[in-house]
Amino acid sequence: MNKIYILLGTNLGDRFQQLDLARKQLETHVGEIIEVSSIYETAAWGVEDQPAFLNQVVLVASELQPSACLNLTQHIEQELGRIRIKKWGERVIDIDILYFNQEIIDLPALQIPHPYIAERKFTLEPLVEIAPGYIHPVYKKNNVYLLDKCKDDLPVKKLATMNHIDIELIRQNMFDNHELIKQFVSMYLIQTPVDLDKLRQAVAEGDLQKIGDTAHHIKPTMDYIGAFHLKEKFEELETNAKNEESLEGLQATFDIIDIEMKELLFELEQYEKTI
Known part of the structure; x- marks a missing residue:
């Protein structure tokens, strides 16, 4: 061979x-x-x-x-x-x-x-x-x-290894359309940090209802980019908020999400430069 x-x-x-x-x-x-x-x-x-x-x-x-x-x-x-x-x-x-x-x-x-x-x-x-x-x-x-x-x-x-996003899945979800992919990634990079800030504020305020609702809102967006492990984290945060778990536990879960979301957004920024 x-x-x-x-x-x-x-x-x-x-x-x-x-x-x-x-x-x-x-x-x-x-x-x-x-x-x-x-x-x-x-x-x-x-x-x-x-x-x-x-x-x-x-x-x-x-x-x-x-x-x-x-x-x-x-x-x-x-x-x-x-x-x-x-x-x-x-x-x-x-x-x-x-x-x-x-x-x-x-x-x-x-x-x-x-x-x-x-x-x-x-x-x-x-x-x-x-x-x-x-x-x-x-x-x-x-x-x-x-x-x-x-x-x-x-x-x-x-280039950084893509540990959080699935580029092939993004392309499939956007029908392999170059312009759609560019628009989607750009929109994601604008909107997701805004949603994450709302969640950060809700956790800081200890607002269980807002924590659950915001985590529920962000959770399905992970499907579009293949970040299924982060979807599970948002689901865990949503469930724990509904079950009125301790604020310390909610903060710990959010801290993990926050770190991984920063890494995810960095990967998307790197990908955007290549489109």
Whole structure:
């Protein structure tokens, strides 16, 4: 079974969605994805007056030979909407073969290892995350060494892991409509802090009726973004308020909700920047 390191990149449309679709297409047509890096946001390289990219490296186990793998990755690019107009220009999706086992291939249409690996931090950062000790078959150095010596000074930012929101569910709830997703996330980021402040005030005042009503109001909104664990917390707060539990207990439950909601809103803000 061949082990293939592949770089995904996108800077148009819903960038998280493009990466997700690319991974699914790779699993369908190329092979099993056995390791996935975090997602990194990167300033455009080569032609810099364009939107920032999201990049991710995946390790694929495949029975395909290099030329067949290239043909299929290019087919996936075309299926997902890439049009090759300008070198290093904007694109819906970019799929590059970085390493193919330890093979060295130098053909007009296919160079393995990818010739720019050592020059690009946005390639090396995710590579080092999942394959720090992998030896570049030409340079005979591992990825950690290559990153340390890389002179690329464009910023590369590792995005926060989404622990509270489910991006795929958000897209499904908004019918995969880009504009609807943008509007929904924007509205959520405006309204939810307002509702949370009302709940905070009700807890501070010890108003059991208001605590229960406000928690009940916020609770179903967790369904839209996949934060089911927080929905349970709001339900617990609502139930405890109705049962006239101690204010100390209600405050403790709210404190947990408050911390996790701040994390959730931060994740939504990060996601909004990628839409």
